[in-house]
Amino acid sequence: MDAVIEIREVSKSFQGQSVLERCSLNLKKGEIYGLLGINGAGKTTLMKITGGFQQPDEGEVRIEGRDSWEYREKIQSRIGTLIETPIFYDHLSARENLEIHMAYMGQESDINGALEQVGLVRTGKKPVSRFSMGMKQRLGIARAMLHSPDCLLLDEPVNGLDPVGIQEVRDILLALAKKGTAMLVSSHILSEMEQLAHRVGILAQGKIVEEFSPSLMRKQYGENFENYVIDIMKRKQI
Numbered sequence: 001m002d003a004v005i006e007i008r009e010v011s012k013s014f015q016g017q018s019v020l021e022r023c024s025l026n027l028k029k030g031e032i033y034g035l036l037g038i039n040g041a042g043k044t045t046l047m048k049i050t051g052g053f054q055q056p057d058e059g060e061v062r063i064e065g066r067d068s069w070e071y072r073e074k075i076q077s078r079i080g081t082l083i084e085t086p087i088f089y090d091h092l093s094a095r096e097n098l099e100i101h102m103a104y105m106g107q108e109s110d111i112n113g114a115l116e117q118v119g120l121v122r123t124g125k126k127p128v129s130r131f132s133m134g135m136k137q138r139l140g141i142a143r144a145m146l147h148s149p150d151c152l153l154l155d156e157p158v159n160g161l162d163p164v165g166i167q168e169v170r171d172i173l174l175a176l177a178k179k180g181t182a183m184l185v186s187s188h189i190l191s192e193m194e195q196l197a198h199r200v201g202i203l204a205q206g207k208i209v210e211e212f213s214p215s216l217m218r219k220q221y222g223e224n225f226e227n228y229v230i231d232i233m234k235r236k237q238i
């Protein structure tokens with residue numbers, strides 16, 4: 001398999017508490033991989049390590065063949081990330097924030113198009129400090145995808161979005177996947193995963209304990225799909 005993201009036996013502990021334990025998963029071009037797990041399972045930690053924002057204690061992550069910690073600067077300029085609450089220059093507008101980001105990336109991009117895609121084109125000079133949580137989230141998504149990255153790491157991307165926003169973001173992500181972008185996406189909303197992800201992995205006990213195709217799972221379990229998945233999450237928690 002031509003993996004764009006290869007997570008190989010990654011382990012990470014904080015103050016002696018193991019969070020990830022030989023966790024492995026692969027993502028290929030155009031694939032959306034949904035990461036499910038209870039609070040504190042280690043989803044954000046795995047995203048941070050994948051993007052080279054944290055060093056694994058053991059194991060490695062390769063993005064397009066490069067070690068994501070060793071080559072973190074290069075990698076971070078090529079991937080798009082939305083991990084935890086996005087941070088912006090609060091006194092600046094959405095457009096100014098994106099302009100600064102692209103200047104930092106040393107690239108040019110269609111900022112207007114991106115703002116339009118996420119429904120922020122009419123915010124004009126309004127400073128980000130006056131944005132709602134959902135608007136900040138939309139801006140975070142625009143920033144993550146602005147430089148047309150081959151890989152996106154999105155930690156709860158629809159968090160705080162209204163139903164219209166959720167659908168818009170889902171459509172954007174599905175369209176990007178069709179163009180070949182690989183995405184690691186976490187969400188607590190199972191129905192969202194079902195509509196978005198090609199493959200879902202359940203993170204528990206520090207590793208992926210179960211992987212499935214949500215559409216096949218729905219076919220197999222019908223209305224019991226949610227219960228089935230929640231059951232696995234409960235059983236594997238300990």
Ligand SMILES: Nc1ncnc2c1ncn2[C@@H]1O[C@H](COP(=O)(O)OP(=O)(O)OP(=O)(O)O)[C@@H](O)[C@H]1O
Pocket residue numbers: 014015019037038039040041042043044045046
């Ligand atoms: N920098 C850190 N220092 C100490 N502990 C940390 C640090 N980062 C994460 N942890 C701990 O690692 C565990 C996993 O946290 P993480 O944020 O990765 O989980 P999560 O699956 O994303 O949770 P949630 O669904 O609640 O967002 C938690 O117990 C958390 O307290």
